[in-house]
Amino acid sequence: xxxxxxxxxxxxxxxxxxxxxxxxxxxxxxxxxxxxxxxxxxxxxxxxxxxxxxxxxxxxxxxxxxxxxxxxxxxxxxxxxxxxxxxxxxxxxxxxxxxxxxxxxxxxxxxxxxxxxxxxxxxxxxxxxxxxxxxxxxxxxxxxxxxxxxxxxxxxxxxxxxxxxxxxxxxxxxxxxxxxxxxxxxxxxxxxxxxxxxxxxxxxxxxxxxxxxxxxxxxxxxxxxxxxxxxxxxxxxxxxxxxxxxxxxxxxxxxxxxxxxxxxxxxxxxxxxxxxxxxxxxxxxxxxxxxxxxxxxxxxxxxxxxxxxxxxxxxxxxxxxxxx
Amino acid sequence: xxxxxxxxxxxxxxxxxxxxxxxxxxxxxxxxxxxxxxxxxxxxxxxxxxxxxxxxxxxxxxxxxxxxxxxxxxxxxxxxxxxxxxxxxxxxxxxxxxxxxxxxxxxxxxxxxxxxxxxxxxxxxxxxxxxxxxxxxxxxxxxxxxxxxxxxxxxxxxxxxxxxxxxxxxxxxxxxxxxxxxxxxxxxxxxxxxxxxxxxxxxxxxxxxxxxxxxxxxxxxxxxxxxxxxxxxxxxxxxxxxxxxxxxx
Numbered sequence: 001x002x003x004x005x006x007x008x009x010x011x012x013x014x015x016x017x018x019x020x021x022x023x024x025x026x027x028x029x030x031x032x033x034x035x036x037x038x039x040x041x042x043x044x045x046x047x048x049x050x051x052x053x054x055x056x057x058x059x060x061x062x063x064x065x066x067x068x069x070x071x072x073x074x075x076x077x078x079x080x081x082x083x084x085x086x087x088x089x090x091x092x093x094x095x096x097x098x099x100x101x102x103x104x105x106x107x108x109x110x111x112x113x114x115x116x117x118x119x120x121x122x123x124x125x126x127x128x129x130x131x132x133x134x135x136x137x138x139x140x141x142x143x144x145x146x147x148x149x150x151x152x153x154x155x156x157x158x159x160x161x162x163x164x165x166x167x168x169x170x171x172x173x174x175x176x177x178x179x180x181x182x183x184x185x186x187x188x189x190x191x192x193x194x195x196x197x198x199x200x201x202x203x204x205x206x207x208x209x210x211x212x213x214x215x216x217x218x219x220x221x222x223x224x225x226x227x228x229x230x231x232x233x234x235x236x237x238x239x240x241x242x243x244x245x246x247x248x249x250x251x252x253x254x255x256x257x258x259x260x261x262x263x264x265x266x267x268x269x270x271x272x273x274x275x276x277x278x279x280x281x282x283x284x285x286x287x288x289x290x291x292x293x294x295x296x297x298x299x300x301x302x303x304x305x306x307x308x309x310x311x312x313x314x315x316x317x318x319x320x321x322x323x324x
Numbered sequence: 325x326x327x328x329x330x331x332x333x334x335x336x337x338x339x340x341x342x343x344x345x346x347x348x349x350x351x352x353x354x355x356x357x358x359x360x361x362x363x364x365x366x367x368x369x370x371x372x373x374x375x376x377x378x379x380x381x382x383x384x385x386x387x388x389x390x391x392x393x394x395x396x397x398x399x400x401x402x403x404x405x406x407x408x409x410x411x412x413x414x415x416x417x418x419x420x421x422x423x424x425x426x427x428x429x430x431x432x433x434x435x436x437x438x439x440x441x442x443x444x445x446x447x448x449x450x451x452x453x454x455x456x457x458x459x460x461x462x463x464x465x466x467x468x469x470x471x472x473x474x475x476x477x478x479x480x481x482x483x484x485x486x487x488x489x490x491x492x493x494x495x496x497x498x499x500x501x502x503x504x505x506x507x508x509x510x511x512x513x514x515x516x517x518x519x520x521x522x523x524x525x526x527x528x529x530x531x532x533x534x535x536x537x538x539x540x541x542x543x544x545x546x547x548x549x550x551x552x553x554x555x556x557x558x559x560x561x562x563x564x565x566x567x568x569x570x571x572x573x
Contacts, residue, residue: 073463074458098483101442102464102465104451104454105419105453106455108420108458109455109458109459113536114420115455115536117451132543136341136447138545139341140341140544140545141544142539142541143539145539145540147537148536148537184463184493184494189489190487190489192484198486200485204572246503261573282566296548296551297548299552300570301553302554308556309556309559313562317563
């Protein structure tokens with residue numbers, strides 16, 4: 001018996017979200033009294049794999065089948081489902097991110113398992129198995145009972161946190177025995193932006209809306225983000241007007257993020273925008289309108305013109321960094 | 325060539341969520357029902373592709389798993405240009421049940437391309453497209469923000485963290501689409517609404533597998549503490565508070 005957790009790597013490295021995921025899987029495994037087994041696909045150096053022990057992984061299965069060089073959803077699902085069956089998994093855990101969304105549903109069907117995505121807490125009970133998850137973009141929480149023998153969960157990012165535990169870890173190779181003729185995702189081109197903080201990974205986010213008044217006013221916003229080490233985001237109208245790239249749009253139809261800090265500059269806080277950011281730990285709203293809905297959702301607020309306030313924030317952030 | 329678009333019938337995204345007295349159910353009284361926003365974008369792209377395909381794409385079919393109350397939503401899809409519709413007569417309990425029932429239809433009525441939105445705006449499920457592909461044993465591509473035909477071959481882009489990948493898979497396949505796949509959704513015109521009444525809406529009884537999970541209760545998020553206002557003249561104080569009080573920087 002086991003809890004299986006898919007630990008994704010990026011160019012051979014894990015991220016904090018991987019550690020959060022292992023922590024979560026380990027907490028479930030401890031309740032069930034079973035092992036925590038991580039699955040790693042591709043080449044990851046041994047010292048990286050060993051770090052997973054700090055968060056509770058008893059074993060890492062390394063899968064290196066050549067069919068997995070490109071993300072083929074069916075091939076990845078086959079490999080993970082095979083490992084889950086071989087290890088008698090009761091629960092299979094994914095991150096609710098790009099890869100989790102692509103692969104977890106297929107794994108659930110292969111294992112005839114019920115699935116809960118965007119889960120926010122440890123199971124409320126194990127028998128019956130009940131989890132709590134975001135619904136209506138965090139406007140409410142649903143308690144979902146999963147009735148199948150195996151359960152597939154995807155964890156909402158930054159909802160559980162990293163919990164250290166110290167176990168001894170073994171590393172094994174696992175042959176997923178894939179039939180290459182069945183998998184045919186062809187990667188034609190890959191474009192990545194280098195040097196920028198990836199928004200969905202960012203722990204701090206500085207975001208601008210129409211209250212910024214012009215795309216030419218983004219300099220101080222980017223400066224503040226750079227000083228704090230934050231990612232930059234924007235509201236939908238700003239992306240739709242072409243002031244900022246669509247990749248920065250957060251909200252209902254854009255990216256959903258849950259950073260530790262979200263600073264909203266000149267964004268009113270329409271319900272569709274809040275749907276993308278309301279899981280942030282701390283929210284700051286800066287707006288000229290005292291009735292702006294963002295002040296209802298925020299922890300800190302400043303009433304005023306964002307273009308006058310931003311330089312003060314930049315100055316204070318500089319001073320803060322100089323002393324820390 | 326035939327395209328199938330999976331539609332979910334969801335409360336309008338501005339709906340204020342209310343729970344029943346004992347928190348065992350959502351109070352849906354007075355809710356406006358709409359096509360799930362991502363599914364609506366999928367439909368828009370399917371219609372764009374058909375219009376410029378010079379007859380290569382024959383039909384756009386929409387499918388939904390739901391009881392008769394979903395029909396106004398289906399008619400809206402027909403009014404903006406879908407050719408015909410299928411409704412599987414079942415009030416579904418989870419994604420597994422939805423995907424399995426759509427798969428049962430598709431096994432007897434094949435399509436070349438199946439589109440599904442990446443998420444439903446109600447229960448935030450994001451599994452139907454992937455599950456459907458697995459039931460059908462066909463490829464799926466997720467987070468698709470671009471889909472076009474290069475001759476007879478579809479080409480896609482998917483949004484990966486920090487970039488995009490250009491992808492090709494053989495047909496038939498499921499594309500699970502997100503923002504970027506189309507600009508604004510289409511709005512039905514009077515002529516479309518009139519024509520939609522005459523289009524075929526096939527109702528079939530469910531033949532797929534049952535659900536694997538069910539909602540047993542709901543909760544509202546914890547109320548937030550009141551916002552702490554900082555004087556605009558001393559805006560810099562925010563940085564100190566974020567460090568000392570909120571401890572996030």
